[in-house]
Amino acid sequence: MRFLSALLAAASLVSTVKAHWLGEIKHQGYAPYTPAGYPVFRNVKDYGARGDGVTDDTAAINAAINAGNPCNRGCTSTTMTPAVVYFPAGTYLISSSILPAYFTQLIGDAANPPTLKATSNFAGFGLIDGNPYYTEVLNWKSVNVFFRQIRNFIIDTTNIPPATAATGIHWPTAQATSLQNIVFNMPTASNVVHVGLFIEEGSGGFMTDLTFNGGATGASMGNQQFTMRNFKFNNCKTAIIQIWNWGWTYHGLSINNCQVGIDMSAGGSSNLNVGSVTLLDSSFTNVPVAILTAWTPSSNPDTAGSLVIENIALNNVPVAIKGPSGTMLAGTTGTTTISAWSNGHRYTPSGPVEASGAINANPRPAALVSNGRFYTRSKPQYENLPVSSFISARSSGAKGDGATDDTAALQNAINSAVSQGKILFLDYGLYRVTSTIKIPPGAKVVGESFPVILSSGGFFNDINNPKPVVQVGSTSGQAGQVELSDFIIGTQNAQAGAVCIEWNLATSGTPSGMWDVHVRIGGYTGSQQQVAQCLKQPGSAAVNKNCIVAYMAMHVTKGASNLYMENVWLWTADHDIDDAANTQITLYSGRGLYIESQNGPFWLWGTGSEHHVLYQYQLANTKNIFMGQIQTETPYFQPTPNALVPFSPVSSLNDPDFAASCAGVSGNCANAWGLRVINSQDVLVYGAGLYSFFNNYSTACSTFTAGQTCQQRITSIEGSASNVNIYNLNTIGTREMLNRNGAQVAWYADNANTFASNIAVYKSD
Ligand SMILES: *[C@@H]1O[C@H](CO)[C@@H](O)[C@H](O)[C@H]1NC(C)=O
Numbered sequence: 001m002r003f004l005s006a007l008l009a010a011a012s013l014v015s016t017v018k019a020h021w022l023g024e025i026k027h028q029g030y031a032p033y034t035p036a037g038y039p040v041f042r043n044v045k046d047y048g049a050r051g052d053g054v055t056d057d058t059a060a061i062n063a064a065i066n067a068g069n070p071c072n073r074g075c076t077s078t079t080m081t082p083a084v085v086y087f088p089a090g091t092y093l094i095s096s097s098i099l100p101a102y103f104t105q106l107i108g109d110a111a112n113p114p115t116l117k118a119t120s121n122f123a124g125f126g127l128i129d130g131n132p133y134y135t136e137v138l139n140w141k142s143v144n145v146f147f148r149q150i151r152n153f154i155i156d157t158t159n160i161p162p163a164t165a166a167t168g169i170h171w172p173t174a175q176a177t178s179l180q181n182i183v184f185n186m187p188t189a190s191n192v193v194h195v196g197l198f199i200e201e202g203s204g205g206f207m208t209d210l211t212f213n214g215g216a217t218g219a220s221m222g223n224q225q226f227t228m229r230n231f232k233f234n235n236c237k238t239a240i241i242q243i244w245n246w247g248w249t250y251h252g253l254s255i256n257n258c259q260v261g262i263d264m265s266a267g268g269s270s271n272l273n274v275g276s277v278t279l280l281d282s283s284f285t286n287v288p289v290a291i292l293t294a295w296t297p298s299s300n301p302d303t304a305g306s307l308v309i310e311n312i313a314l315n316n317v318p319v320a321i322k323g324p325s326g327t328m329l330a331g332t333t334g335t336t337t338i339s340a341w342s343n344g345h346r347y348t349p350s351g352p353v354e355a356s357g358a359i360n361a362n363p364r365p366a367a368l369v370s371n372g373r374f375y376t377r378s379k380p381q382y383e384n385l386p387v388s389s390f391i392s393a394r395s396s397g398a399k400g401d402g403a404t405d406d407t408a409a410l411q412n413a414i415n416s417a418v419s420q421g422k423i424l425f426l427d428y429g430l431y432r433v434t435s436t437i438k439i440p441p442g443a444k445v446v447g448e449s450f451p452v453i454l455s456s457g458g459f460f461n462d463i464n465n466p467k468p469v470v471q472v473g474s475t476s477g478q479a480g481q482v483e484l485s486d487f488i489i490g491t492q493n494a495q496a497g498a499v500c501i502e503w504n505l506a507t508s509g510t511p512s513g514m515w516d517v518h519v520r521i522g523g524y525t526g527s528q529q530q531v532a533q534c535l536k537q538p539g540s541a542a543v544n545k546n547c548i549v550a551y552m553a554m555h556v557t558k559g560a561s562n563l564y565m566e567n568v569w570l571w572t573a574d575h576d577i578d579d580a581a582n583t584q585i586t587l588y589s590g591r592g593l594y595i596e597s598q599n600g601p602f603w604l605w606g607t608g609s610e611h612h613v614l615y616q617y618q619l620a621n622t623k624n625i626f627m628g629q630i631q632t633e634t635p636y637f638q639p640t641p642n643a644l645v646p647f648s649p650v651s652s653l654n655d656p657d658f659a660a661s662c663a664g665v666s667g668n669c670a671n672a673w674g675l676r677v678i679n680s681q682d683v684l685v686y687g688a689g690l691y692s693f694f695n696n697y698s699t700a701c702s703t704f705t706a707g708q709t710c711q712q713r714i715t716s717i718e719g720s721a722s723n724v725n726i727y728n729l730n731t732i733g734t735r736e737m738l739n740r741n742g743a744q745v746a747w748y749a750d751n752a753n754t755f756a757s758n759i760a761v762y763k764s765d
Helices: 002-016 058-066 407-419
Strands: 041-043 052-056 083-087 091-098 104-108 115-129 148-156 167-170 177-185 195-199 206-213 217-234 238-251 254-256 260-264 276-285 289-293 306-323 326-347 353-358 390-392 401-405 423-426 430-433 437-439 444-447 452-455 467-472 483-491 498-503 512-521 548-556 563-572 588-595 602-610 615-620 623-633 673-691 715-732 736-740 743-747 757-763
Touching: 041 058, 052 115, 058 083, 058 091, 148 167, 167 177, 177 195, 195 206, 206 563, 217 602, 217 623, 217 673, 238 623, 238 673, 238 715, 260 276, 276 673, 276 715, 289 326, 306 715, 306 757, 390 407, 407 423, 407 430, 407 437, 407 444, 452 467, 467 483, 483 498, 498 512, 512 548, 548 563, 563 588, 588 602, 602 615, 615 623, 736 757, 743 757
Parallel strands: 041 083, 052 091, 083 104, 091 115, 104 148, 115 148, 115 167, 148 177, 167 195, 177 206, 195 217, 206 217, 217 238, 217 254, 238 260, 238 276, 254 276, 260 289, 276 306, 289 306, 326 757, 390 423, 401 430, 423 444, 430 452, 437 467, 444 483, 452 483, 467 498, 483 512, 498 548, 512 563, 548 588, 563 602, 588 615, 602 623, 615 673, 623 673, 673 715, 715 736
Antiparallel strands: 306 326, 326 353, 715 757, 736 743
C-alpha cells in the first residue's frame, strides 16, 4: 500500500511537469525530397541542449536547426527541407544568435514556454536572428521569406548591460510567417537601448500575443504591411517605432507605463516614411504621448502618415496624438475612450477631403463583436491535452510522399479522428489526393511544419466541372464546428477545375477556425508547376494548358457561416521557391477568395490573396465581414493575356466579365480585381494593400512617375452597399483606386503616399 501511494505520488509529480504533446508524439514527418533519414522534427535536447540555465546551449540549438542541411546560410529559399525545432520547458543560455533556417519552425512547449536567456557578453543581431546579415544584404530576400514561425518563448536580454545594443528577435520576413505567444524581457534602466523585435523590411505577415517588458523600444518595425494583435507593452521607453510602411493594422494593443506609445514620425514632415496606420480596440495607460506623428495638412508626401483609430481607451494619457507643432488630439489625466478619429484623405463617400479630427466609428454588427471588441481567437495549440488525444495521418496509413494516392488513407484518418473525438496530426508530407477530401463537423486538424494536401489527376482538371480539393462540410449550411491549423492545400500539374477549399459549414457558438492554413498553388517541388513546366513567357498571350493550375483558391458558399480566419495566404506562385534564382513562372488560377455566405460572420485577420486571374477577393450578397489588413497582387503577366483568359466568366459565381464595365474605358481595364464587393452590407475593412506591380512582367508601370499604369482599376463596389467601409486603402500600380458601380471614386494622383496611393477613410454611405 505504501509502495503504491509512493508510486502514485511519483506519477502525479511526473504529470505536473508533463511535456507538451508535440514533444511526445511519434515523430514520423516525411520530407520526400530529402536524403533518407532527414529529420523533420528535432528536439533541441537530442542535440545536446541542456536548458538548465547554466550551460551555453547555443551550439546545440544551432546543431538541431542545421541537422540534415536545411536551407540556411547562402540558400535562396526552399520548400524541401521543413523542420520543427522543439524546445522543452527550461532556460536555454545562449551567447550568440539562434539562426533558424528557411521553412523552419521554432516551437517551445506551449504549456511551459522555454526561456532563451542571453549571456552578459552575448554577440549577435537578435537572440533569434531570422534573417542574418552575413554580408551587407540580408541572407534571404525579405519579401520571399515564407512559411516560418516562432512560438511559445520567453526572450530574455536582462543579462546584457542595458546600455549595450541588444535585439530580441530580428524578423524581416514576408507572408505566411508568424510570431505567437512570446514574452520579451528587457532591462528597465533609464539608459537601456535594447529592442525587443526588429524588422527593417519585407512583406508580412501576421503576429499575435506578444508581450514586451522594459527596453528602449518594444518593437521597431518597417515592412510593406502587417497585421498585429494582442501586443502588451509594459515599461518600454517607446512601445512601437514604425520605421516605414505602406499599411499596418494593430488590434488589441495594451500599452502601459511607456513614454510614447506609437512613434510614426519617421522621416519628419518633409519626407514622411510611414504610409499609414490603422489602430483599433486598444488601450494606453500612464503614457504621456499615445501616438507621435509628423503628419500635418502640408506634410509630404500628401497622404503619408495617414492614421485611423477606433475604440481606443486612455487612462492617464495627457496627449493622445502629438504632431510637429504640438497636441493634435488631447488626451486626459483621467480616463476616456476615443470613439474614432483620423487624419489623411476621406471619401465619405466622395472626396478627397483632407482632414484631421473625429469621425463616426464604424457601426459594428453584433455578430462580429465580443465584449465590445472585434472577436479574436489565437491558434489553439491544445497544450493541455495528452498525446493520446492525437491520431497521426502517417500512422493511419497515409504516405505523404507526393506520389502515392493517399485519398482513402487520409480520409479514413480524418474520419477515425472525428469518430474518436481526437485531433488529426498531419505529419509533414505531401499527401497526393485524386478526389475530394471531406472534413466533417467536429474535425480538428493540426499540421507539422505545413504539410501539403495536393490534388492531382483528371477529377480536378475539368474547367467546366470544378471540384473541391478539401471540402469543409459536405453540403452548404451543414451544422458543425471545425478547427484547422498549420497546413497547406495545393495542386499538382494541370488542375483547371480545382477549388482548393470549399467552406460549407454553418457554425453556431464558437466560430470555426483556420489558423496558418494556406493555399499554395505551384512554385514548389511536387507541384510540377515550376520553372521546367511553366517558365514565364513575357509578351505571349498563348496559354500553356499544363499551367492552368486552379479554378478557385477558396469558396465560402451561401449557407456557410461563422468562420474565423487568421494568417491565411491564398497564393498562386509568381516564382519557383525551389529554384535557386527564384525564376518567375506563369500559372493560371481563376479566382482567389469568394465569399457568398448569406449571413456571415467572417473574420479575416491577416489574410492575403495573390495572382489569381479574375479577382483576389470577391464578396457577393453577403454581410458581417471583418477584414484586417488584406493584401493582394495582380498576376504579373496581365494584360498579356488579360483577366478574361483562360477562365470564361461564370455568371452563377458572379464572375466579373469586364464587358459593360470596361466599355469605353482606356488602359488595362480587364485586369484582376483586388477587391470586388457586390450587393453586400457590413463589410468592414481595416487596412487593405491592393497592389499591381507588373505589366507583362515589367515593373516600369508601378511608379508615380510612370503614372501608376499597370492597370486601370482594382477596387469595385457594386450594387447595393451599406456600411461597406475601408480604412487605409493603399493601392499601387492602378490609376483608379476605387470604383462604385463602374464610376471612378478616387484617382491615384490625388492621394499620393510614399509608394502607394492612400485613402484613410472610405465610407459607402
Ligand atoms: C512584353 O514583354 C516582352 C519582354 O520584355 C516584350 O518582348 C513584349 O513586346 C512585351 N509585350 C507587350 C504587349 O508589351
